[in-house]
Amino acid sequence: xxxxxxxxxxxxxxxxxxxxxxxxxxxxxxxxxxxxxxxxxxxxxxxxxxxxxxxxxxxxxxxxxxxxxxxxxxxxxxxxxxxxxxxxxxxxxxxxxxxxxxxxxxxxxxxxxxxxxxxxxxxxxxxxxxxxxxxxxxxxxxxxxxxxxxxxxxxxxxxxxxxxxxxxxxxxxxxxxxxxxxxxxxxxxxxxxxxxxxxxxxxxxxxxxxxxxxxxxxxxxxxxxxxxxxxxxxxxxxxxxxxxxxxxxxxxxxxxxxxxxxxxxxxxxxxxxxxxxxxxxxxxxxxxxxxxxxxxxxxxxxxxxxxxxxxxxxxxxxxxxxxxxxxxxxxxxxxxxxxxxxxxxxxxxxxxxxxxxxxxxxxxxxxxxxxxxxxxxxxxxxxxxxxxxxxxxxxxxxxxxxxxxxxxxxxxxxxxxxxxxxxxxxxxxxxxxxxxxxxxxx
Ligand code: NAD
Numbered sequence: 541x542x543x544x545x546x547x548x549x550x551x552x553x554x555x556x557x558x559x560x561x562x563x564x565x566x567x568x569x570x571x572x573x574x575x576x577x578x579x580x581x582x583x584x585x586x587x588x589x590x591x592x593x594x595x596x597x598x599x600x601x602x603x604x605x606x607x608x609x610x611x612x613x614x615x616x617x618x619x620x621x622x623x624x625x626x627x628x629x630x631x632x633x634x635x636x637x638x639x640x641x642x643x644x645x646x647x648x649x650x651x652x653x654x655x656x657x658x659x660x661x662x663x664x665x666x667x668x669x670x671x672x673x674x675x676x677x678x679x680x681x682x683x684x685x686x687x688x689x690x691x692x693x694x695x696x697x698x699x700x701x702x703x704x705x706x707x708x709x710x711x712x713x714x715x716x717x718x719x720x721x722x723x724x725x726x727x728x729x730x731x732x733x734x735x736x737x738x739x740x741x742x743x744x745x746x747x748x749x750x751x752x753x754x755x756x757x758x759x760x761x762x763x764x765x766x767x768x769x770x771x772x773x774x775x776x777x778x779x780x781x782x783x784x785x786x787x788x789x790x791x792x793x794x795x796x797x798x799x800x801x802x803x804x805x806x807x808x809x810x811x812x813x814x815x816x817x818x819x820x821x822x823x824x825x826x827x828x829x830x831x832x833x834x835x836x837x838x839x840x841x842x843x844x845x846x847x848x849x850x851x852x853x854x855x856x857x858x859x860x861x862x863x864x865x866x867x868x869x870x871x872x873x874x875x876x877x878x879x880x881x882x883x884x885x886x887x888x889x890x891x892x893x894x895x896x897x898x899x900x901x902x903x904x905x906x907x908x909x910x911x912x913x914x915x916x917x918x919x920x921x922x923x924x925x926x927x928x929x930x931x932x933x934x935x936x937x938x939x940x941x942x943x944x945x946x947x948x949x950x951x952x953x954x955x956x957x958x959x960x961x962x963x964x965x966x967x968x969x970x971x972x973x974x975x976x977x978x979x980x981x982x
Contacts, residue, residue: 541727544569544617546642548579548606550586550701550805550872551659551694552623557591558705560598562730567605569613579606587871587898590702610642611649619727620646622670623659623694627805632812636666643670647677653685655723657692661754661810663817664747667691667714688720691743693750698804699869706731711738714746751817754810755828760795761802762834765976768798768959769841772977779959798976800877800931800957801838803866808835808875838976839877842929842957843884845974849927849953849981855889858950860925862918863932863958864896864903871898877957878931879906886911895921897934919944926950933958942969953981 541564545556548570560566570576575585582599584592598604607613614620624642626634639660646656656674658667667689674687691714696704711728715721721740725732732738741749764785768778778798786793802808811832818825850857866876873879882892882903891911894903900914915921918936922928927949930937938960946952946969953972954961963982966973972981 541565541618541723542616543567543619543621543727544614545621545623545659546570546610546614546646547622547624547660548572548575548585549623549625550588550698551696552621553579553584553595554588554591554696554701554705555621555623555659555694556604557594557598558702558731559727560601560603561594563603564727565603566598567607567613567617569607569610571608571610573608576606576608588698588701589869594702610645614646614650614654615652617654619655619657619723620650621657621659621692625805626660626662626809628809628812632816634661634663634809634813636662639666640669640673643673647673647687648682650674650677650687651683651685654687655720656687656689657724658689658747659692659694661693661750661806662691662747663751663813664744667743667747671716688715688717689743690715690720690724691746692724693746695750695753698872699867708732708737712746712749713738713740714743714749715740716743751810751814754807755814755831757795758802758807758811758835759827759831761799761807762831762838764796764798765801765838766834768975768977770977772975778975778977798959799838799933800842800881800976801835803875803877803879805872805874839880839884842955842974842976843881845978845981846885846927846929846955847888849951849955849972849974854885857890857927858925859885859890859892860921860928860949861892861894862896862921862928862930862937863934864894865899865932865934868932868934871896871902873899873902873906876931879903881929881931881957882907882912893921893923893925896932897936922948924950927953927955929955929957930960931957933960942966942971946970955981 543559543564543566545552546569548568556566556568624639629635671689677683713724725738771778782796785791815825815828864878886909893913895915895918904914955974959975963973974981
């Protein structure tokens with residue numbers, strides 16, 4: 541099929557590359573001309589494992605193109621995906637105005653039979669609004685064919701996006717008619733060899749399914765963090781408790797790792813949008829509000845433990861930070877807990893030396909500060925530092941040289957926000973250890 545994808549970000553580019561790999565002809569469209577120019581030169585705008593090779597192979601086979609011209613890019617498409625960002629506005633609502641404007645521009649030019657599919661995470665009712673834009677063109681006699689609008693939310697995770705797209709757990713299709721659903725089933729057939737992964741439903745439910753999933757995931761993270769905090773207070777160890785929880789098939793084994801709280805470009809903004817949606821319907825959303833509160837508190841607890849270690853005097857203290865990305869495998873720092881922590885440390889007068897294998901350049905432009913140095917290695921971050929904070933569970937941070945750390949850090953303390961290390965091992969090197977849920981260093 542001829543596929544056009546509007547919005548060539550994490551979702552759009554991965555979708556485009558994977559659909560090109562499965563034999564479709566794909567045009568990725570973005571209104572950022574500089575991004576399109578670098579993509580044409582083979583430069584990807586972000587890091588994602590496997591994506592470089594996939595894009596290069598698809599382009600070599602003549603299956604993938606890039607353009608910043610909407611009309612040109614969509615002219616021959618059988619299916620047009622909308623994969624624009626839907627970030628939070630200041631009021632917490634998902635900002636869909638750019639997406640609707642794009643759909644309006646599309647409706648003004650589209651004159652052939654095709655299917656428009658919304659892949660962005662959008663509040664229920666957005667697809668209906670977009671459908672109305674196309675229907676208006678038909679009613680005004682500007683279009684000869686009715687364009688159907690379907691919902692197909694994306695569930696990939698950054699860091700494993702290509703693998704997730706190639707091997708989906710499910711493919712959600714919200715369609716108002718059989719033709720739209722059948723077209724999407726056909727497109728996804730190579731990713732669904734057993735024919736059991738496509739879940740068809742009405743458009744509104746498909747739109748909401750994405751919010752429901754992210755709410756569940758965020759709730760699990762906040763719940764395990766809250767349990768870790770309670771365990772810490774009563775002198776229980778959350779690590780073996782997590783093993784107990786994971787072994788229970790009713791509970792499941794994922795998203796049960798205490799840490800610095802959830803971040804990234806999806807969970808925080810989707811939770812906010814969901815709470816706003818509930819509020820508009822006079823639904824209290826009591827659990828969702830608590831999930832947010834617990835998440836915000838998690839980074840405050842970490843900051844408080846660091847401040848307490850230095851008797852409340854962080855001014856002039858040198859703190860090494862390992863990990864900036866909101867999770868390993870990506871260079872995405874959108875709403876990363878590390879950013880909030882570093883900002884608080886800098887505000888308190890600390891000097892921060894930070895290292896991340898991928899995400900440094902993004903942080904440098906986000907927090908330009910004389911007291912923030914971005915360095916090239918984990919070791920460099922610790923040189924002359926008073927303490928170390930580990931914010932992202934990158935593989936290279938899992939087994940550091942504790943002896944070297946103990947000899948290097950001015951006050952030998954490791955704030956292990958991802959619960960990577962064993963206190964007993966750190967103590968044997970003379971290092972103090974802070975884990976999520978603890979009030980102070982052990
Ligand atoms: P992104 O910010 O990485 O990419 C969006 C792209 O759209 C950018 O390249 C931007 O330049 C482009 N764009 C904006 N306006 C445009 C226009 N008018 N015409 C053409 N291009 C335009 O966003 P993302 O992370 O890929 O997320 C896209 C959507 O998918 C969001 O709704 C998000 O919530 C959802 N989602 C994201 C993920 C994820 O892990 N990133 C996972 C699932 C769902």
